[in-house]
Amino acid sequence: MALDERLENPGDTRVVADHLDEKSYNLGERAFTLPEGVDYDLVLTNAGEGILATGIISAHVKGSCDRCLGDAEFDVKGEVDEYFLFKEPDEVLEVGDGEDEVDYSLVSSDRTVDLTEALESALLMDTPFIVLCQEDCKGLCPVCGQNLNEADCGHAAQIEAEREQERLDKSPFSVLKNLELDD
Secondary structure, X not given: OEOXXXXXXXXXXXXXXXXXXXXXXXXXXXXXXXXXXXXXXXXXXXXXXXXXXXXXXXXXXXXXXXXXXXXXXXXXXXXXXXXXXXXXXXXXXXXXXXXXXXXXXXOOOOOEOOOHHHHHHHHHHOOOOOOOOOOOOOOEOOOOOOEOOOOOOOHHHHHHHHHXXXXXXXXXXXXXXXXXXXX
8 A cells, every 4th residue: 555645744544445355364264255355444643653543443254163164154253453663674673582472564765655464464463363154153073974953863871871881981989889788
């Protein structure tokens, strides 16, 4: 995005609202699609030594459910917060021992800022770590692989009964079950 005379002096601001036709993104090894692209609404502010970009990014996202592997959809609304310094690459500040990592980008020599990384970062930060098709997704049966949201195969009750019997057998009082008490 080109910086123009609207951001020439410290304190000047510019509102930027636009749409990106991104179709997908990856988070680690997971792939997500963006059927409607990405919308963003930012305020660019000349902060004296650089440009501060703050605002909101929003998108409708499709992926796969972590429990049942079915389709999952969710909305992402993330905060954009990026600082672009007016420094030349050879003037970049170095981080000393004990200091926090410096978090900024640079305004390029042709007076443009690349918002791509800031927008992508906001999208990634607000993508849920666990994606579900519905809040109470039952997942897949560990025995037969049946999607338990569609039908109950009966294995869940069998597994629960086996676990309960195992718990009872491990109880310190299990030796008393064969005790016969005479009157």
